[in-house]
Amino acid sequence: MNHDNLKKLIGAVVVTHTLLLNGCTTTATDSQNSAATQINKTLASSATTVAGEYLSAYQDGWLSISSQQPLSMNGTVIDDIRGEYLDMRIHNQVPTWLTMNNQRQLVLIQHQSQQQGWSSSASAPVSTALEGLCLYQPAHNQPLQAFLLGEEHQAQQVLLQPQGDTLTVTPLRNLPLPPASEFCVVDDAEDVIYVTEEHIGVWRYSARVESEIRRQPLALVAPNGPLQEVGPLAMNAQQLWMVSKGGHELYQFEQHQLNQRWQLNDTISADGLALQQQTQHISAMVLNENDEQWHALTLPNQSVSASINKIPELPATGETTPVPSIGDASDDPAIWVHPKDGKLSRILGTDKQQGLFVYDLSGEQQQALMVGRVNNVDVRQGFSRQGQAMDIAAASQRDRAAIALFAIDPNNGHIRVAEEIPTTLDDVYGLCMYRGNNEALYVFINDEDGRYEQWQILDQATGWQGKKVREFALNSQPEGCSGDDARQQLFLGEENVALYVMNAEPNTSTDLHTIGRAGDDWLTADIEGMEVFDDGNNAYLLVSSQGNDSYVLYNATAPYQPLTRFRIGMNLQKHIDGASETDGLTVSSANFGPGYEHGLIVVQDGRNLMPKQTQNFKLVSWQHVKQLLPQQ
Template identity: 40%
Template sequence: MRITLKFQTNPFTTLFRHQDDQNMKPTGLTACLLPLAFLAACGEQTTAPGKDTGPVQVTAAMETPAVETGGDAADDMAIWVNPADPEQSRIIGTQKKSGLYVYDLKGEIVQFLPDGRMNNVDLRDGFDLAGRNVTVVASTNRTNNSISLYAINPDTTELYNVANGVQATGFEDPYGLCMYHSTRDGNFYVFANDKDFGDYKQWKLVATEDGKVGLETVRQFTVGDQTEGCVADDKTGELYIGEENTGIWKYNAEPQSDEHRQLVRLIDNKSLTADVEGLALYHTKADKGYLVASSQGSNTYALFDRDNGYDYVGSFEVVDDPETGIDGSQETDGLEALSTPLPGYPQGVFMAQDGFNTLPEENQNFKLVDWRKIAQALKLRP
């Protein structure tokens, strides 16, 4: 959630701290290493032509019920596609004051786990647990500063706890989280960070003989300032992290990697406005597709083309729909994008946390958008 009264980190401090990074070759950023007076010009150079007309508008097809507490409560979500019956796919949303919600594709609550102050959540299919391939769900739990671990029962579509005891993070306040399945070593990993210091850890998921899952620390590194949103690409081995007041970084997701990184996008108050929050990947047949980011300060969502050097494609906003009565979304924390077809959504979906949910006195919830609306509005390639 965006906090307006906070110190803003100078992005150039972070840039110069990592200016010796071998992989740091962002397009069009040479001019950006000038004094701050030239920042506006840098934004114009890095913004794609024809995208200065403002964000396009789309409406949501579904919204979930409001969470049970007020204030900054709902946060992040992950989508599980049921391979046996896609209509029984599930949406898992965090309630950072109480636990995890599980919704169906209509937005109805099918399960609630009151297991702690869950902040961010992610999942991966195909983990070998006691001879069975299961979907593992991981979430940062700020009640006991741990990583909560679940598996999905494919028959009941419900989550059940598989953590081998409390999986402590060693952080004072665990915050952002994402998962990664390496095609190099076949292992599954969890990334999470400490809220105030930008410190990251990477853990390997380790199955026990009795059907539980533990975590083994394999890597630690520091981003620099407050960060939350992250997403990893299993096919390319790329890890994207949003530094809230600086921009988006790309790291190597493999456990033996160091801190070398590439600046994908600097906050320029055009494509991105602080805070940079949730990140997601929308995959295309080219095995890359788009990086989607929550530009919280402008209440918009930015798309960057991974097939073309992270060119800025454009931005969209989710607005009120007078026909359905579903309101738009603002000040989004977590988001998700999925290109896998779902019933009623042949090109996949986009989901976002709604920080306002129509009126300030209404509790937060999650919105789902048919990706076809986004593709049509931004004239994306087929």
């Protein structure tokens, strides 16, 4: 068996194995095979005098660079920088490029204006050998990021912060890559990075630093797909383009599908690709490794993809210290509001492997109650215990299938362990509290199998006691719920199915009204934590859409329409990362002092980065959410 056939055999084995691991088969590209079997006519091309191994379109010409050729614009030297790779973004209205110079420094190049000219900032030398790099603009108001493709089968995602002639590069996460990954490009609109694997195909990953690391096939190399070979990538008008390295085919992708392909002159052996949008067509440059020249060709304009409404990103304004347990540990927060000074309020958060932790609003741990596996927690204030004023917290106690109760000093928020109420459930999971008619206090607790129990909490001479007042069930696993005291409603989620509302009073119907469904335009399973925000004028329901790391805000009154959604991103000034894969959340309309005058959101963070640590809870000012809502 010759070397090329051996590579193809290995590639086929790797592709099949990878697709099976991703829960799909080679049929994932069947539609692409059928849609793009027709090769368009051969595109005419002509050699140019443009020098440099790497090109980037700018204005009406081409910016170029190579390890031997200094940075030049249409043949005119701009700077003596020589290097490899070149990617470009318009950042804060300033054209910006990233390259790696011959001293292995990342260099950010900017053209401020014709009057101000060009400037550059350089990093410390990169410690690992690179195969490629690509820029990423996560949002217009955030610093640029980059993916650095290393030879050791991983891409390092980094933050780029220029200051004068110095470029600070902050590692964010490592993205595992398949072997022989060489080319990458990012679609900023969709937050997707495309990466090629030689002889195998093109993969796509989420580019968001807080997202789950999971790759999906875009298109595969023959015989598993329609591609002759993978190669250099380029984006134009939200469309992905690629030439086959060492070959002579050009591909255009749209909406994650191979849309068209063209034959290039068979004298071309492609090794580079650059695109420039013109009024009536697309100008393309293909580097021919046979003659080491850039060849110009004209491509027909393609239909512009539908614009994508990116989910807004709000900055985290605070965070708690990480929980002590590793892995999937932190789960659900609750807020206790200080009666006189909101700044002295407390955040309760569960470590579902160890117990209940208490934090101040700066995120510092104040108490640790090692009570075992408590999952969800909720708080109500203005109750009593043994006839004395006392606030109360309840948590789902998984070790003993019970409701764990905690007494909270109403004057200072100090918490101590109180009673436990055994349930008749087998594997308790989610929990929330509700204050109903006549100030009666209830706890809703659910089981992984879908069953719910509603318990009334009674103040007795011996302490708190429980009385089961109602049972009902969902068809599959629930968790998050929220009691709306003012409107006698219970909001609850069935993780992979839907978001519901029902009457929270014990002697009423258990009929469910569906508010939203997993997989609609707003919610992506799992449907997790939720909480009602009520400032006396407006009432909203905030829900964790865990599957796409977002949070959806609904009207808490009929018809319960969705109003907006957002993600939680990093706060560079405070060196806080964003939040993702959120289980539980809570929100309050109280005045918590500077920064939180209009209210506070606290969410569980499933991936705690900057630096990478065990899980914790992130804080967000409600003021940021208000700015997303229509003016009232």
